[in-house]
């Protein structure tokens with residue numbers, strides 16, 4: 409059975425009160441017409457514990473995604489509805505296409521090379537050697553072909569973990585690893601502006617989407633300095649500790665009431681960011697120039713984890729989700745938790761994913 413949610417233009421207009429911070433433009437009648445065909449479908453009906461890191465592979469017309477704690481990498485073909493799976497030995501935070509073939513993955517505390525045909529994984533580099541309880545989380549390839557991926561402490565249960573253990577790394581084509589900054593709680597969504605001058609990044613427990621200056625030629629987040637400032641966390645405890653702040657870090661969006669925790673994200677062809685809201689059951693489109701939320705699309709599951717554009721013309725938004733930490737009653741209420749969804753009719757398009765060049 410295909411689950412279909414159709415938000416007619418009337419219902420979008422009626423939801424204005426809920427969307428009071430959304431842009432005025434969207435609330436105008438003409439904008440209501442443009443979102444009249446937004447549709448949410450559950451397309452991959454197998455439950456992931458933590459479905460994550462969707463990447464559209466244009467040549468094959470397939471969607472690659474991981475199940476982090478389920479220790480699996482999936483490749484699903486929407487045309488045939490066939491899914492292939494490779495099991496990993498450790499938690500797998502991300503998997504990205506590699507130009508020379510196969511994939512590069514962030515598994516446990518290693519960058520690895522995956523050969524899809526033989527299902528074999530070989531280690532490229534080890535990170536966080538002093539932090540045995542860490543693991544890779546989200547990762548993405550920059551427009552010059554470097555893989556950026558961050559780490560976090562392994563959770564006791566979802567979002568409960570030792571804080572400030574994570575760092576953001578990149579793997580260059582020569583397989584040299586660069587550590588960009590540390591003091592991260594849950595390293596999550598990332599993407600680059602269309603002019604490649606800005607790096608957008610989410611450390612989930614800050615409840616913000618941040619921007620850094622980015623140098624595409626060197627792959628660096630420039631202008632580092634160290635200072636002390638206050639961190640606000642999910643448990644509302646204030647920590648004051650030294651933090652290395654780099655690259656003119658600034659906040660571009662702060663999560664609103666009910667939006668949950670910012671998780672994975674992707675940029676669209678107009679330079680807007682689509683952010684999956686963990687425990688928020690939605691994806692939001694934000695304008696990183698103005699900090700304004702432009703659209704909200706609700707999904708029938710709370711733990712929406714990440715998103716990417718794909719399909720013909722890159723006009724379908726694929727959204728992954730999680731069910732880890734839910735009890736039987738929660739599962740009964742959200743039978744599609746952990747599945748992958750496709751949103752159509754958004755009036756937005758994505759851009760092709762980059763492949764790792766090394």
Ligand code: BGC
Pocket residue numbers: 458460476545546563566567594595596612669670671672686713
């Ligand atoms: C992590 C999860 C975490 C979630 C919420 C995901 O990227 O993989 O383990 O609970 O973000 O921040």
Ligand code: BGC
Pocket residue numbers: 614616617618637638639640657658659
């Ligand atoms: C966090 C910083 C972050 C800033 C802007 C603060 O609450 O502690 O790490 O850069 O918010 O997002």
Ligand code: CA
Pocket residue numbers: 460461545546596597671672713714
């Ligand atoms: Ca994530």
